[in-house]
Amino acid sequence: xxxxxxxxxxxxxxxxxxxxxxxxxxxxxxxxxxxxxxxxxxxxxxxxxxxxxxxxxxxxxxxxxxxxxxxxxxxxxxxxxxxxxxxxxxxxxxxxxxxxxxxxxxxxxxxxxxxxxxxxxxxxxxxxxxxxxxxxxxxxxxxxxxxxxxxxxxxxxxxxxxxxxxxxxxxxxxxxxxxxxxxxxxxxxxxxxxxxxxxxxxxxxxxxxxxxxxxxxxxxxxxxxxxxxxxxxxxxxxxxxxxxxxxxxxxxxxxxxxxxxxxxxxxxxxxxxxxxxxxxxxxxxxxxxxxxxxxxxxxxxxxxxxxxxxxxxxxxxxxxxxxxxxxxxxxxxxxxxxxxxxxxxxxxxxxxxxxxxxxxxxxxxxxxxxxxxxxxxxxxxxxxxxxxxxxxxxxxxxxxxxxxxxxxxxxxxxxxxxxxxxxxxxxxxxxxxxxxxxxxxxxxxxxxxxxxxxxxxxxxxxxxxxxxxxxxxxxxxxxxxxxxxxxxxxxxxxxxxxxxxxxxxxxxxxxxxxxxxxxxxxxxxxxxxxxxxxxxxxxxxxxxxxxxxxxxxxxxxxxxxxxxxxxxxxxxxxxxxxxxxxxxxxxxxxxxxxxxxxxxxxxxxxxxxxxxxxxxxxxxxxxxxxxxxxxxxxxxxxxxxxxxxxxxxxxxxxxxxxxxxxxxxxxxxxxxxxxxxxxxxxxxxxxxxxxxxxxxxxxxxxxxxxxxxxxxxxxxxxxxxxxxxxxxxxxxxxxxxxxxxxxxxxxxxxxxxxxxxxxxxxxxxxxxxxxxxxxxxxxxxxxxxxxxxxxxxxxxxxxxxxxxxxxxxxxxxxxxx
Numbered sequence: 174x175x176x177x178x179x180x181x182x183x184x185x186x187x188x189x190x191x192x193x194x195x196x197x198x199x200x201x202x203x204x205x206x207x208x209x210x211x212x213x214x215x216x217x218x219x220x221x222x223x224x225x226x227x228x229x230x231x232x233x234x235x236x237x238x239x240x241x242x243x244x245x246x247x248x249x250x251x252x253x254x255x256x257x258x259x260x261x262x263x264x265x266x267x268x269x270x271x272x273x274x275x276x277x278x279x280x281x282x283x284x285x286x287x288x289x290x291x292x293x294x295x296x297x298x299x300x301x302x303x304x305x306x307x308x309x310x311x312x313x314x315x316x317x318x319x320x321x322x323x324x325x326x327x328x329x330x331x332x333x334x335x336x337x338x339x340x341x342x343x344x345x346x347x348x349x350x351x352x353x354x355x356x357x358x359x360x361x362x363x364x365x366x367x368x369x370x371x372x373x374x375x376x377x378x379x380x381x382x383x384x385x386x387x388x389x390x391x392x393x394x395x396x397x398x399x400x401x402x403x404x405x406x407x408x409x410x411x412x413x414x415x416x417x418x419x420x421x422x423x424x425x426x427x428x429x430x431x432x433x434x435x436x437x438x439x440x441x442x443x444x445x446x447x448x449x450x451x452x453x454x455x456x457x458x459x460x461x462x463x464x465x466x467x468x469x470x471x472x473x474x475x476x477x478x479x480x481x482x483x484x485x486x487x488x489x490x491x492x493x494x495x496x497x498x499x500x501x502x503x504x505x506x507x508x509x510x511x512x513x514x515x516x517x518x519x520x521x522x523x524x525x526x527x528x529x530x531x532x533x534x535x536x537x538x539x540x541x542x543x544x545x546x547x548x549x550x551x552x553x554x555x556x557x558x559x560x561x562x563x564x565x566x567x568x569x570x571x572x573x574x575x576x577x578x579x580x581x582x583x584x585x586x587x588x589x590x591x592x593x594x595x596x597x598x599x600x601x602x603x604x605x606x607x608x609x610x611x612x613x614x615x616x617x618x619x620x621x622x623x624x625x626x627x628x629x630x631x632x633x634x635x636x637x638x639x640x641x642x643x644x645x646x647x648x649x650x651x652x653x654x655x656x657x658x659x660x661x662x663x664x665x666x667x668x669x670x671x672x673x674x675x676x677x678x679x680x681x682x683x684x685x686x687x688x689x690x691x692x693x694x695x696x697x698x699x700x701x702x703x704x705x706x707x708x709x710x711x712x713x714x715x716x717x718x719x720x721x722x723x724x725x726x727x728x729x730x731x732x733x734x735x736x737x738x739x740x741x742x743x744x745x746x747x748x749x750x751x752x753x754x755x756x757x758x759x760x761x762x763x764x765x766x767x768x769x770x771x772x773x774x775x776x777x778x779x780x781x782x783x784x785x786x787x788x789x790x791x792x793x794x795x796x797x798x799x800x801x802x803x804x805x806x807x808x809x810x811x812x813x814x815x816x817x818x819x820x821x822x823x824x825x826x827x828x829x830x831x832x833x834x835x836x837x838x839x840x841x842x843x844x845x846x847x848x849x850x851x852x853x854x855x856x857x858x859x860x861x862x863x864x865x866x867x868x869x870x871x872x873x874x875x876x877x878x879x880x881x882x883x884x885x886x887x888x889x890x891x892x893x894x895x896x897x898x899x900x901x902x903x904x905x906x907x908x909x910x911x912x913x914x915x916x917x918x919x920x921x922x923x924x925x926x927x928x929x930x931x932x933x934x935x936x937x938x939x940x941x942x943x944x945x946x947x948x949x950x951x952x953x954x955x956x957x958x959x960x961x962x963x964x965x966x967x968x969x970x971x972x973x974x975x976x977x978x979x980x981x982x983x984x985x986x987x988x989x990x
Contacts (some may be wrong), residue, residue: 197520198260198521199520205259205260207220207224207519208519210520214511214514217510217511217519218507218510218514222506222510225256228485229256229259230503231483231485231489232254232485233253233261234476234502235253235480235481236251236253236266236475236477236479237252237254237480239478239479241275244275246528247526248275249265249266249311250266252264253475261510262518262523264314264513266312266313266316267307267310267314267315267316268316269584270284270319270333270584271333271698272302272306272585272587273306273315273587274585274588276310277528278306278310278531278589278590279302279306279533279589279700280540280590280592281299281543281701282299282543282698282699283333283585283697283700284318284333284334284335284345285332285680285697286547286548286697286698286699286700286719287345287543288335288336288341288345288547288722289547289548289720289722289775290543290546290547291341291722291837291838292348292839293349296345296348296352297348297355299539300349300351300353301353301355301356302539302540303315304353304354304356304357305532305536307353307358308356308357308358309526309527309531311523311524311525313358314360314420314421315359316361316363316584317349317353317360317361318345318349318353318360318363318413319334319363319364320334320342320343320362320363320409321334321366321368321369322337322339322756323336323337323680323756323757324337324370324741325369325642326643326646326723327643327645327646328370328643329371329385329639329642330371330583331723332580332585332679333584333585333639336721336722336757336772337722337772338757338758338772339404339407339408339409340408340834341722341834343408343409343411343413346362346409346412347412347413347416347417348417349417350413351417351418354418354516357516357524359420359453359512359516361423363425363458364458365422365425365434366425366429366440367397367402367427367429368390369406370385370388371383371385371639371642372385372389372393372640373641373644374387374641376640376641376651381582381583382583382638383640385640388741388746390427390640391426391427391460392428392746393427393428394430394743394747395429395750396431396747396749397749397750397753398750398753399867400753400754400861401753403869404754405754414451415449420453420512421455422451422453422454422456423456423457423458424440424441424456424461424473425458426461432467433464433467435468436462436467436468436471436472438471441472442471446472452511452512452515453512454474454505454508455474455475455508456474456477457475457476459477459478462476462483465490468482469483469488469491469497469501469502470497474508474509533591540703541593541702541703541706542706544699544707545709545716545718546719547718547719548695548696548710548718548719549719549721549774550692550693550710550775551721551775553691553692553776554691557671558694558710558713559710559711559712559713560628562602562603562712564627566607567607567609567625567627568603568607568609568628568629569619569622569623569629569665570599570608570609570630570632571610571611571612571629571630571661571665572613572632572633573633573656574632574633574634574677575594575610575632576594576597576610577592577594578592578677578701578703578704579634579699580698580700581638581639582638582639584639591701592701593701593703593705595630595675595707595708596610597704598704598707599708602708602712603712609625616660616661616663616664616665619661619664619665620665620669621668624668624669628671629665629668629671629673630673631672631673631675631690632675632707633658633662633675633676634648634678635648635652636653637679637680642742646681646682646683646729646732648682648683662674663689666689666690667689671691672692673692674692674693675707675711676695677696677698677699677703678695678698680697681721681724681725681726683726683728683769684725684769716810716811716812717775717778718775718777718811718814720773720814720816721771721774722772723772724768724771724772724884725768726766726768726769727767731766733752733756734752739751754830755830758771758773758832758884758885759830759832759833762830762832762884762885771885771886773814773834773882773884777807777812778809778811779805779806779807779844780806781811781813782804783801783802783889784888784889785801785802785849785889786800786878786880786889786890786891787801788878788891788978790903790905790978790980791854791855794856795854796858796859796905797853797903798851799817799854800849801850801880801889802849802850803838803840803849803850804842804846804847804848805843805845807844808844809844810842810844811841811842812840813838813842813882814838814839815837815838815882816834816836816837816880816882816883816884817834817835817852817879818832818834818835818878818880818881818884819832819854819858819876819879820833821859821861822872832877832879832884835854838850838852852880856869859871859876859893859908860908870908871895871896871907872895873896873897873907874895875893875894875895876894877891877892878892878893893905895908896908896911900923900925901977903977903979903980904978904980905979905980906981912959912982912983912984912985913981913982913984917950918950919950920949920963921947921948922948922977924946925969925975926947926965926967926969927947928947928967928968929965929966930965931963931966933952934956934962934963938952947967949963951981958983959982959985960983961980961983962978962980963978963979963980964978965978
């Protein structure tokens with residue numbers, strides 16, 4: 174073929190060949206190969222990393238702007254300027270857990286409200302509003318969710334977290350993380366880890382946060398064993414990373430077992446990046462970075478604010494003195510770049526900062542919907558609620574929080590678009606002429622107002638803020654006024670027998686007057702449209718569908734950390750977690766302490782019955798499936814929230830709480846409707862952290878399965894044996910590695926059986942009575958499957974049907990050498 178024809182053919186082929194794909198603002202693939210969207214995030218990050226100079230790489234390790242933290246319109250909580258030469262745009266960061274703190278925004282209900290829904294889907298809906306506004310304000314990363322455990326309700330940021338149980342917090346964290354990232358922004362799960370107190374101190378008037386002095390979050394060293402760390406304080410972070418796909422993690426201020434969290438090799442390198450295979454990046458809480466070399470070598474990727482420890486001069490000095498390698502710098506930058514590529518940051522246009530584009534009315538409505546779903550009814554004597562508007566001629570509305578909405582300080586202090594208070598919503602619902610308001614500053618005057626009305630609603634709240642813990646659990650503690658709220662409730666209740674108290678609190682409080690009032694409603698910090706939700710619940714336009722994510726104690730002295738300064742607030746800045754895995758309801762149950770209201774508790778305007786527990790073997794990664802029938806036994810529709818708890822076997826050196834939450838459900842049922850609710854239990858649900866083995870392990874023994882409507886409601890119970898015969902409906906191998914080398918053996922059926930039919934792998938076998946017990950011969954020698962199911966169906970002496978399932982896993986035959 175002539176050379177001219179060959180050349181022409183080549184030019185034609187090049188003309189029609191598909192070009193490398195590029196999108197968004199990244200640039201031309203020909204000059205910027207990392208812009209090729211056909212490549213995966215790792216390859217693209219490597220290509221861009223290779224194009225950066227050493228100084229440019231170092232510049233990406235620290236934040237670049239200091240004033241946005243004030244939260245003004247048109248600014249950002251954090252900024253990384255990027256590298257213009259290679260087309261790396263600025264990255265913008267925003268608070269936070271209840272909304273973007275950047276000028277006007279929708280103030281969403283507190284995370285405690287979200288946890289009270291016991292519903293990951295509602296958590297995702299909450300996050301979707303936050304994520305949408307974070308994006309429409311021009312941000313790429315949101316500093317949320319906050320998932321630390323409520324070790325003590327004195328913690329000044331209790332309102333910002335998901336309660337006292339790691340399983341519940343993990344489920345809510347996964348829903349929230351997915352919901353916010355579905356909006357095109359990157360979640361930043363915080364504060365990693367064991368950041369469970371702010372410190373005892375002061376709060377200056379007008380200051381954005383408090384100042385903890387004794388036991389300050391900035392200086393404390395949380396000392397705890399590995400089992401407590403893994404079982405209580407890390408599962409919610411693990412779930413947000415592994416299941417929720419969180420793109421970034423914020424390290425905390427405090428030390429953990431001697432090392433600051435932002436330079437803690439065990440937390441950042443061993444656990445987060447190795448054990449959990451986290452591929453995103455780690456950034457500091459604001460000012461949490463302490464040491465340049467230790468942070469670089471131990472896993473901190475980005476010092477976002479104020480960028481001091483990773484300022485170029487210090488990083489360059491660490492490189493020049495060989496205290497840090499270029500490979501270490503590259504790894505930090507690679508993680509940041511890879512995350513940005515994975516989340517499409519380069520392949521879209523920059524998000525414009527356009528507050529006007531926010532659906533204010535729609536988000537306000539969602540805020541009210543979520544709040545009513547998380548409102549918890551604690552008392553309803555004589556069915557005083559819901560109120561009948563047609564029969565209420567005069568309502569006394571009393572209290573310092575009746576005409577305001579409480580919120581927490583710090584990263585959750587939102588400048589709301591609008592606020593609907595309880596007073597405004599109740600007057601709208603009932604008619605302003607039927608509502609008499611008193612601010613509660615004078616208890617005698619308020620009592621007189623209440624006495625002259627048909628019913629009294631007392632609205633009171635506590636005060637919480639970032640940076641400082643509450644002084645005590647009484648509602649009067651840490652207030653910035655002189656109103657005696659406990660005394661106000663006592664006076665009103667004495668004057669008006671039909672008194673309902675509405676709480677706006679960040680967490681559990683003491684309720685010494687609870688037996689004196691007819692109704693008690695907990696709304697937490699209810700968000701900008703909390704008044705609408707409160708009015709709907711009080712008048713029955715909506716049900717109070719929430720359940721407590723934290724225990725309300727009878728006395729502050731009963732709390733896990735009470736009375737021991739080494740536990741809290743710490744001695745010489747060292748806080749010792751002596752209670753181990755026993756926090757929250759686990760502590761109260763272990764010590765058989767009475768409580769005011771148990772974890773998981775919540776009344777409604779209908780009633781439910783839980784019955785018909787079934788335990789079945791699972792498939793795949795599910796070890797077992799527990800199911801119950803939930804029935805609405807009342808006269809109106811409502812939301813049931815059945816909860817499954819596991820009581821694990823103890824052995825020498827292994828102390829277990831009586832029960833641990835391992836399953837949550839939420840079903841809306843019409844009157845008389847029944848539905849079977851299923852809980853999937855994987856191996857982790859039966860596991861504890863074995864410190865000697867440095868891993869999760871299942872103990873051989875009998876596992877108590879309890880399903881009810883709160884932590885102290887054992888409506889139905891069963892037993893699952895793990896590597897043991899426990900006489901229950903289900904027996905499983907100890908764990909995924911356990912197998913039986915015995916190819917033929919005899920099993921004994923539970924003593925309750927008087928007759929039975931037994932099948933092995935679907936084939937019926939003979940049942941024989943020996944020494945008063947029914948027995949059956951199990952022969953696995955011909956079994957082809959590695960997993961063999963043995964089923965026994967029988968009847969008791971009372972003719973009651975009983976069933977038992979046993980799962981055996983046969984060991985693989987050893988090959989001859």
